[in-house]
Structures are given as structure tokens and as C-alpha cells.
Amino acid sequence: xxxxxxxxxxxxxxxxxxxxxxxxxxxxxxxxxxxxxxxxxxxxxxxxxxxxxxxxxxxxxxxxxxxxxxxxxxxxxxxxxxxxxxxxxxxxxxxxxxxxxxxxxxxxxxxxxxxxxxxxxxxxxxxxxxxxxxxxxxxxxxxxxxxxxxxxxxxxxxxxxxxxxxxxxxxxxxxxxxxxxxxxxxxxxxxxxxxxxxxxxxxxxxxxxxxxxxxxxxxxxxxxxxxxxxxxxxxxxxxxxxxxxxxxxxxxxxxxxxxxxxxxxxxxxxxxxxxxxxxxxxxxxxxxxxxxxxxxxxxxxxxxxxxxxxxxxxxxxxxxxxxxxxxxxxxxxxxxxxxxxxxxxxxxxxxxxxxxxxxxxxxxxxxxxxxxxxxxxxxxxxxxxxxxxxxxxxxxxxxxxxxxxxxxxxxxxxxxxxxx
Numbered sequence: 001x002x003x004x005x006x007x008x009x010x011x012x013x014x015x016x017x018x019x020x021x022x023x024x025x026x027x028x029x030x031x032x033x034x035x036x037x038x039x040x041x042x043x044x045x046x047x048x049x050x051x052x053x054x055x056x057x058x059x060x061x062x063x064x065x066x067x068x069x070x071x072x073x074x075x076x077x078x079x080x081x082x083x084x085x086x087x088x089x090x091x092x093x094x095x096x097x098x099x100x101x102x103x104x105x106x107x108x109x110x111x112x113x114x115x116x117x118x119x120x121x122x123x124x125x126x127x128x129x130x131x132x133x134x135x136x137x138x139x140x141x142x143x144x145x146x147x148x149x150x151x152x153x154x155x156x157x158x159x160x161x162x163x164x165x166x167x168x169x170x171x172x173x174x175x176x177x178x179x180x181x182x183x184x185x186x187x188x189x190x191x192x193x194x195x196x197x198x199x200x201x202x203x204x205x206x207x208x209x210x211x212x213x214x215x216x217x218x219x220x221x222x223x224x225x226x227x228x229x230x231x232x233x234x235x236x237x238x239x240x241x242x243x244x245x246x247x248x249x250x251x252x253x254x255x256x257x258x259x260x261x262x263x264x265x266x267x268x269x270x271x272x273x274x275x276x277x278x279x280x281x282x283x284x285x286x287x288x289x290x291x292x293x294x295x296x297x298x299x300x301x302x303x304x305x306x307x308x309x310x311x312x313x314x315x316x317x318x319x320x321x322x323x324x325x326x327x328x329x330x331x332x333x334x335x336x337x338x339x340x341x342x343x344x345x346x347x348x349x350x351x352x353x354x355x356x357x358x359x360x361x362x363x364x365x366x367x368x369x370x371x372x373x374x375x376x377x378x379x380x381x382x383x384x385x386x387x388x389x390x391x392x393x394x395x396x397x398x399x400x401x402x403x404x405x406x407x408x409x410x411x412x413x414x415x416x417x418x419x420x
Contacts, residue, residue: 054128057091059129074417130158230385234314246321269290314340366395
């Protein structure tokens, strides 16, 4: 823990530079950045406060499944929601009320964590899925604040990093009062890092209960007119090193089906210039979302370099290639495209969601492909309506056929109540 404290003390030197960088890139404004340092004008007069943390939009979508149940069960408590990025913050603010407070999460500097805890005085901390901060965990434990992880997951990469620091990991993970793991891998990894076995349960994945949000975007019909859904592929959340592979796949697939269209959604919008260069080099016509343009029928690729519009893209495509699975970043969730009835293909590097992808592949609910040639074959196969329909049915069964939602939520709420 001493090495971590020293590292975080040195990190203070970078704060002014990070501040300027985040303002320039639009990731923060002045108010949200200083909130990361523990400064806020919000407060709660209620001495009973449940702190709920969801890192980004995916985790917040899971948290939304719990919010109503928590509000109903803990009527004497206020709820404090913290998130780590701007998009999740805008979504979370929609839930603000006299009893629900929403702020940007504090960074893990020791003094900032102390300031945050002294200001809000939470009765417990509920973390959704996967953010583990040393100072946050240790200082909550020191202040008698129970820590509960809900729908916990951990990638192989994160586990390897923690495993290299056994002293730190044992100190940090032993502070967790209860952990609801979403699968066997998460259970084993949290346990190996220091969460006692009697403080853990493998409850299952709450994402299986997520529902598609109705898409009423004014651009939807224009996009579908230019990009007919049956011939449109969404490539979701690409990382550096993946774009060229999918462009090569499109070139191969269009030799058989020249009507194919691609909605290319980078994980990080700032990569748009380098992706545009790759598209132009590949000889495809394209339109760029961030420039305020909509595609026409003559366009091959719509570069969707904006944030917070994934429901629009999933709704516009009959199939989705879930990226982050061709390079070692661990993959991204299959639940969202499946919820929008978009047939799934993906690469083999999906350690963040290993159990569910293995189930999907085994159940024929998705197609796995790693090379441009394999991806092109998968796309062409899913252009067949009968094949696509069968795969969608298998995916729905593997991902969503579970009637235990109320039981799972009750189990979580009862455990929270026992620790308050």
C-alpha cells in the first residue's frame, strides 16, 4: 500500500496537465473536473445515504435495474450515484431528485477520498461490476462503510495486474464486505485476490434483464432509407488495430454482396481522423457523423464517431460485429446488440465476458471470426434471413431466458439491508 500511496502522491504533479487535456478534448468542463477532486456544491441533509458507483454507461445500465428496488426498500435513505465519464453522467442526471444525488466520482487520491467521505458520510458503498480503487476501499473500511460489489466481473488482464501485487491486492480486496460475482471466472478471481469465500456468491449476470430502449431518433428513417437494415452491419466499439481488419473484411464481402453497408463505431471518437485515413486508403466512400452528415445510398461506410448513440446503430443494423475482440482488450458486451435483435459476430479475445461468449458460441448464438476472410464469411452467412433468425433465437435463449430477476434483486437488496 505504501508504494501505491507514493505513486498517487507523484500523480498530483500531472493534475494541471490532465486538467488542460480534458478541457480541450471535451471530456470534462471545469465543474466536472473539480468534482473529480472532491469539490461539489451538492449535499444531503439525510444522515442515511447509500453510495452507488457505476463507472460508465454500461455499468450504469446495470445500476438502473437496481434503482427502483433500492428506492422502494430504503425509503429512509438518500441515494448518491457517482459515475466516471461524461456520457454516464448525463444519463444519470435524469434520475436526480430530492432523494437521488448525482456527482462525478472522486479520483483515488487519499486526500480526495477523505474529502469525499467526510462530505457525504455514506452508510455503504455499492460498486457495480468492475472498478476497484485502493484508497476508496481501504478508507471506506477504516470509516466503517460496508463495501458491496454487485454483478462483479474482472478481466484476465486486470487479474494479472492485481496478482503481481499480492500485498496491495489482499489489503484492498479483503475490505470488500460482500461480492456478487456475475460468473465463475469473476468468483474465482475476486476470491483469489482476497475476498473471503463466505462473503461471496455467484448470483448470475444482471445484464440479462436489460431491455432495449425504444429508438425514436429523427435520423433513424433517413439512415434506414440510405442503409437498408438487412444489408447493414454495425461494427461496434473498435480499438486501434481492428479497423483495417474490418475494412478488409468489407472489401471481401462486397465481392459477393455489393449492397453491404457498414456503420463503423470507434470505441474512442478521438480516433476518427486515423480511421478516415484508413477508409480513404481502402477506397470506400464514407460519411462522418460528427460532421453533421447523414449517409446517402451511394455511401459504403457511415463513421459513427459520436458518443451515446449505440441504440441508434444497433437498431439500424441486422447484424453487429462486437469489436474489442480482435486485439487484447477483452471484448465488449453482447447483451446490447442482442437486445436490439442484431445478430452477433465477434473475435476470440473476449476475456472480459468469457463465460457468456463461450455459451453463445456453443449455443450457435454468435459467430466467431478473427481474420478478414473469416469475418467476411460470417457477415455473408448472416445476410441469409433464415440463418440470422435461427442465430437470433439461439442468442435470445442463451442471454435472456431467465425468470429469476426478482429473486436476484431481492437477494442483493436483502444483503445490503443486513450490512447497513
